[in-house]
Amino acid sequence: MRIGVVGLGYVGLVTAAVLASRGNPVTGVDVDVSRIQTLKRGKSPFFEPQLDERIRNARSNIEFSEDYSKLSNCEVIFLCVPTPNTDNRIDLRYVMAASDEIKKYSASADLVIKSTVLPGTARKVSELTGMNVVSNPEFTREGSAVHDTEKPDRIVIGGKYVERVRKIWEFTGSPIIVTTNENAELIKYASNAFLAVKISFINQIADLCERIPETDVNVVAEGMGLDRRIGREFLKAGLGYGGSCFPKDTVAVSSFAKQMGVDLSIVDSAIQYNDNRVPFLVERMEENLGTLNGKRVCVLGLSFKDNTDDLRESRSLMIIENLKRHGAIVKAYDPVVRNIDTIDLYDDLSKCVSASEIVITATEWKDFSDIDTSILKGKKVFDLRRVFDPKKVEIALGVGIGKN
Numbered sequence: 001m002r003i004g005v006v007g008l009g010y011v012g013l014v015t016a017a018v019l020a021s022r023g024n025p026v027t028g029v030d031v032d033v034s035r036i037q038t039l040k041r042g043k044s045p046f047f048e049p050q051l052d053e054r055i056r057n058a059r060s061n062i063e064f065s066e067d068y069s070k071l072s073n074c075e076v077i078f079l080c081v082p083t084p085n086t087d088n089r090i091d092l093r094y095v096m097a098a099s100d101e102i103k104k105y106s107a108s109a110d111l112v113i114k115s116t117v118l119p120g121t122a123r124k125v126s127e128l129t130g131m132n133v134v135s136n137p138e139f140t141r142e143g144s145a146v147h148d149t150e151k152p153d154r155i156v157i158g159g160k161y162v163e164r165v166r167k168i169w170e171f172t173g174s175p176i177i178v179t180t181n182e183n184a185e186l187i188k189y190a191s192n193a194f195l196a197v198k199i200s201f202i203n204q205i206a207d208l209c210e211r212i213p214e215t216d217v218n219v220v221a222e223g224m225g226l227d228r229r230i231g232r233e234f235l236k237a238g239l240g241y242g243g244s245c246f247p248k249d250t251v252a253v254s255s256f257a258k259q260m261g262v263d264l265s266i267v268d269s270a271i272q273y274n275d276n277r278v279p280f281l282v283e284r285m286e287e288n289l290g291t292l293n294g295k296r297v298c299v300l301g302l303s304f305k306d307n308t309d310d311l312r313e314s315r316s317l318m319i320i321e322n323l324k325r326h327g328a329i330v331k332a333y334d335p336v337v338r339n340i341d342t343i344d345l346y347d348d349l350s351k352c353v354s355a356s357e358i359v360i361t362a363t364e365w366k367d368f369s370d371i372d373t374s375i376l377k378g379k380k381v382f383d384l385r386r387v388f389d390p391k392k393v394e395i396a397l398g399v400g401i402g403k404n
């Protein structure tokens with residue numbers, strides 16, 4: 001099938017690369033000319049495991065352009081542009097502008113919205129373009145986006161005429177739910193909001209553990225998670241959720257519910273708790289140390305989670321800012337992020353650790369749990385992502401560890 005993809009960020013580029021590597025001719029369009037130049041040179045503009053390989057393998061099937069007219073012969077066009085919040089509400093300007101352009105050159109194609117949009121958006125886009133609009137939200141996680149696109153838990157397709165889109169994803173062998181546009185749109189928000197609530201919940205249980213000797217939130221989570229009704233995933237206590245999705249989507253769905261006069265206070269409290277998580281943990285560290293002022297601190301990990309170089313809404317950057325405000329002298333190490341002007345960044349983990357008296361884990365990279373723990377001897381370790389084995393490393397504060 002001839003496929004177009006508009007918006008070549010994490011979602012769009014992975015969709016384009018995966019579908020091209022399955023033999024579909026794909027045209028990827030993005031308004032960012034420098035991104036297109038990078039892609040034309042065969043490179044991915046960001047780090048995502050397996051993505052470069054997929055792009056390389058699909059080279060003969062994929063073309064990149066900033067020109068919407070290149071989409072003219074596509075049968076299905078995936079819309080993967082950002083949906084940021086403005087004044088805490090979803091801002092559809094990119095969705096509408098891109099849809100308007102697509103309509104000019106490919107009015108007979110199916111327009112498939114992958115961007116995260118509130119219920120009612122597909123209807124609006126259909127009114128604007130007169131096109132067959134299909135909702136096909138993505139559930140991929142950065143860091144495992146290729147895997148999640150090729151082997152998702154489920155595929156959700158909303159709309160009246162969905163056959164072509166269903167055919168495209170058949171290769172995954174995953175369960176496909178076909179429903180209305182509105183259900184598909186809401187499934188995405190309900191899923192992200194539920195996962196965010198799960199994270200804030202386990203972080204609160206972690207706080208409780210810290211008050212009870214002989215407890216460990218990881219063990220509590222494991223015991224809870226074996227109950228199939230609860231599930232093991234997304235019960236990792238830590239610094240709270242970041243990234244380009246959960247913070248934005250929880251706020252958008254909360255304000256959407258308010259507009260509808262509906263009580264979604266569970267989500268509101270998950271947001272509020274998450275917003276306070278970093279200052280709360282910095283206060284806990286300050287209590288432990290007496291003061292942070294003048295202390296040499298090494299922060300391990302900068303991205304919002306492991307296996308990505310994405311810094312959007314990164315809890316690590318927030319903690320660094322907060323530590324600096326408390327007078328700490330902060331250095332950082334990250335396995336893939338390089339060159340941030342405002343941060344004293346090391347490209348060697350053990351040098352960063354040895355130049356410091358305090359070590360904080362802020363991202364859950366496996367590289368950190370694999371280190372030779374002898375370099376941590378004599379350091380105060382604040383394991384905010386529970387990277388280290390508390391039996392092997394003396395931990396000053398480990399999220400969710402109840403000390404005697």
Ligand code: UGA
Binds near residue numbers: 140236241245
């Ligand atoms: C999230 C969802 O997991 C995807 O299903 C969805 O498609 C995507 O948003 C989106 O809406 O586009 P992503 O933002 O890539 O994916 O990252 P997650 O793996 O969900 O992690 C989000 C944040 O929660 C990270 O900061 C992570 O460290 C934190 N987290 C996650 C925890 O603190 N504990 C956990 O147990 C899991």
